[in-house]
Amino acid sequence: MQLSEKLDRMKSLIEEINKHNYYYYTLDQPVISDADYDILYDELVALEKETGVLLPESPTQRVGGELLKGFTEHKHLVRLWSLDKAQNLDDLMAWHARVRKLVEEHRARNPEEELPPLSYVLELKYDGLTLNLTYEDGLLVQAATRGNGVVGEGILPQVKTIRSIPLQIPYDQGVLEVQGEGIMNLSVLEEYNKTAAEPLKNARNAAAGALRNLNPKVTAERRLDAFIYNVGYSGSLQFADHREMVDFLKSNHFKVNPYILYMDTIEEVAQEIERISEMRFDLDYLIDGAVVKIADMRTRELLGYTDKFPRWAIAYKFEAEETTTVLKGVTWDVGRTGKLTPVATVEPVELAGVTVQKCTLNNMGDIERKNLKYALGTLVIIRRSNDVIPEILGKVSDDRDGEEIVVPTICPACGTELEQRGAHLFCGNRLGCKPQLIARITHYASRDAMDIETFSVMTAEQLYEELDLRDPADLYDLTFEDLIGLERFGEKKATNLLEAIDKSKTRGLSSFLFALGIPNTGKTTTKVLSDHFGSLEKVMAASKEELMALPDIGEIVADSIVTFFRDETMRRSIERMLESGVRPAAEEKAEPASIDSMFAGKTIVLTGTLHSMSRDEAAKKLERLGAKVTGSVSKKTDMVIAGENAGSKLAKAKELGLQILDDEEELLRLLDGI
Structure with a gap:
């Protein structure tokens, strides 16, 4: 058989095999036996070996060849849109x-x-x-x-x-x-x-x-x-x-x-x-x-x-799925601030497409409200909605027929005696409690903070164990020789991490303040501090009265800030960062747009989920229009912009009779051009 004849035969086989694939896999209507299909397929494989030719439409290419080195980017010819969601029939209507x-x-x-x-x-x-x-x-x-x-x-x-x-x-x-x-x-x-x-x-x-x-x-x-x-x-x-x-x-x-x-x-x-x-x-x-x-x-x-x-x-x-399973145990996780959070372990159960083994519990008050105090070993009701972490709704029986969930008195990580603050338990051993230190370092490196790329909680744990890393300031003392000797650290990974740490030295003041993890403060508060004081030195020296004069900062938050910067351990940590070359400068304020706007001079609170942009992006656009964006609703608030699933802030705005904008398309129109 000549080469041209072999190629013609290959094309004929490919057409016939693809036709049978269509009938078998797409229509679920096979028209030949598996044995007859294998004869056709084997003949095609033999001809491909003889000729050394692989036609692009050949079904022999479906098997999967050599190991790939990585994924390449593909730009879609048209955008693939996500869909807005309806959670119930009211949303659909x-x-x-x-x-x-x-x-x-x-x-x-x-x-x-x-x-x-x-x-x-x-x-x-x-x-x-x-x-x-x-x-x-x-x-x-x-x-x-x-x-x-x-x-x-x-x-x-x-x-x-x-x-x-x-x-x-x-x-x-x-x-x-x-x-x-x-x-x-x-x-x-x-x-x-x-x-x-x-x-x-x-x-x-x-x-x-x-x-x-x-x-x-x-x-x-x-x-x-x-x-x-x-x-x-x-x-x-x-x-x-x-x-x-x-x-x-x-x-x-x-x-x-x-x-x-x-x-x-x-x-x-x-x-x-x-x-x-x-x-x-x-x-x-x-x-x-x-x-x-x-x-x-x-x-x-x-x-x-x-x-x-x-x-x-x-x-x-669809609505969240619910099912029952057995509550096996409760462990207490220690977070960055020392707060203990109970986590329930349940018998594995399929729910909403995943196998559930862990469920959230907020605190001991939550456990008691849900009648779970004596629930170990008994059936409980759990719910999972979309990708939200499953939660325990309550106990199937009202009887006290299970073992008691015991509230710890000492920290499960370091053995320090726990403190009760409001509804939560806290470990006060900030400098010697491993999970607190690891969480603090991980938070410092996170995207919204110092944005140290390639850093993860696993990296923090490894550096804690193998290099005695105990403070975010220790990151700036790391050397190539320190890292290259660690497991899973090659030259490229070590170099990339050191470059990312060095790059973090120029992050803005608000990011640096957020990275420090000042108790009771978030991104909104640290941005207020950065915008008002303009330098780290002035923030650290601010009095409680000066802080309380700022929007969104009440007595509790002001106390937290003052106490944090009076702590000698924290001050020494910050000094070490500055000595290492960290230069947290205040971000330059964007000049207000030179157009009239209904937002000019208004104090505005953003709440809920916006689909067309993040809340941070919306805040920046509002500020360009002369608005003052704050994080909490009060009588001083002029307007609340409410996205999807807005909660307590929207409720408070209604209670105070404030102006509310809850139409995202109207918001986009008003922000057009910014």
């Missing part, structure tokens, strides 16, 4: 009301344009890893994670192991990007764990871990699957509605979940969501909600996007 209002306003402004009545698409919200697939002239050339929505990580070798994802598609007219979700079926996870040396805890982490594993053979072993649900980019394709887009995906051999419903009213959508919530436990894959979209593409276009979300879609997140 509020979204629908906003959509209807915007559409009606558009119709009033453009009476000549005919828009169809609002209709909806309902899809499942998968709990896996988002995939972005790029095809050029029909060939799969890249696959990437979502990343930050603009840039992701290239994971093409890993994704090629997913047999339901086509390596070649009929559409061959330029570039196409489609999005979907990589998942591990629950039945596959169960089979995998029967023979695994290290069983996987849950399907979501198993899928994400496999797709971000630098060894594609590991990915292949996990037998992942994928559902494709969106066309993100195409040069010339246009769809009238969602149904047309789905038909296009199906015709190009993508695996589309059969559960896609089209509905004419939001009431129908709400009813079906209730049904999904009940049926989700019968599915062979994890979902954590449903996605509601406007069906018509032109309507989507006119609705557009906020800075973070499409206005034409929303994710309905």
Whole structure:
């Protein structure tokens, strides 16, 4: 057989094998036996060896080759948007009301344009890893994670192991990007764990871990699957509605979940969501909600996007899951300030897609309120909502039928006698209690503080144990020779850490004050101190009366600041930092924008979650407009800007009758240009 004939035969085999893969993995309708499939596959492998040719669409490339050195960045052709969330039916109806209002306003402004009545698409919200697939002239050339929505990580070798994802598609007219979700079926996870040396805890982490594993053979072993649900980019394709887009995906051999419903009213959508919530436990894959979209593409276009979300879609997140398990024990963790926090250990139980073994308890008062004082060894109710750490809600029985949770009298880490301060227990051994020292050093190096890159709590523990590191100031005494002798420290890691420590010497004053960990102060307070006093020396010398004259600083906070800087140990630590070259200068204030603004001269408090920007970013923009941003609500506050899940500050603002801005789109409009 001539080379050209072998190549023709290879192309024919590839086409036939890919067709059978589509019938088997995507449609679940095999048309030949496994033995006949193996004959075709083995012939292709033999021809590839003979010719030395590997065609890009060949299914033999799915197995996974050599170990990869790292992930490369991939810039998506169009942004991959996250979705706004509805936690309940009221949130869903509020979204629908906003959509209807915007559409009606558009119709009033453009009476000549005919828009169809609002209709909806309902899809499942998968709990896996988002995939972005790029095809050029029909060939799969890249696959990437979502990343930050603009840039992701290239994971093409890993994704090629997913047999339901086509390596070649009929559409061959330029570039196409489609999005979907990589998942591990629950039945596959169960089979995998029967023979695994290290069983996987849950399907979501198993899928994400496999797709971000630098060894594609590991990915292949996990037998992942994928559902494709969106066309993100195409040069010339246009769809009238969602149904047309789905038909296009199906015709190009993508695996589309059969559960896609089209509905004419939001009431129908709400009813079906209730049904999904009940049926989700019968599915062979994890979902954590449903996605509601406007069906018509032109309507989507006119609705557009906020800075973070499409206005034409929303994710309905299911309520927190609850279950019962046995409370095995309670340990007491010591934090940076010496405060002890009880942590419950429970019998491992699957909840909301993860295996739960630890739960939060706030303090002994919380334990008693929840009737847990005599609960060791008994059944308790636990709840987990999305990615929040699980919490114990209470005891199943009201009886005192368990062992008592004993409140410690001495520190479990250092043996120091504990102090009761309010509702909490504290260890006062600030200079000799290991977890306090490690937490203090870790906090000092954290991103919002001195931002020492590559530093972690594991690094702090290692330096504590092996180099006797006891104070953040000790970081500036580290040498290359100190680090290179440590386990897991090569030349590059040692050099990078020393460069990061040196770079931290020029952080601003507010970051430095926050890094010191002054009790009862946070980022807002340290920024107030930096802006007002302008130098470290003046902050350290400030009296209680001077401090209390500043916004957000009451008697307790003022006492904490004065006491902290009078402490000789703290002062010596700061002196050592300054001697090592730390120069915490006050940040230059941005000049107010030269435009009129309703915020000029106002005292404003930000609370809750903003979706379009962080609160820090919003504060900086408000300050550019002449506002004074503070952290607590009082009679001196002019306005409270409330994002999602605003709590006590919003409640207090309502109680005081203050002006409240709770419309994020209106806030964006008012901040436009800053």
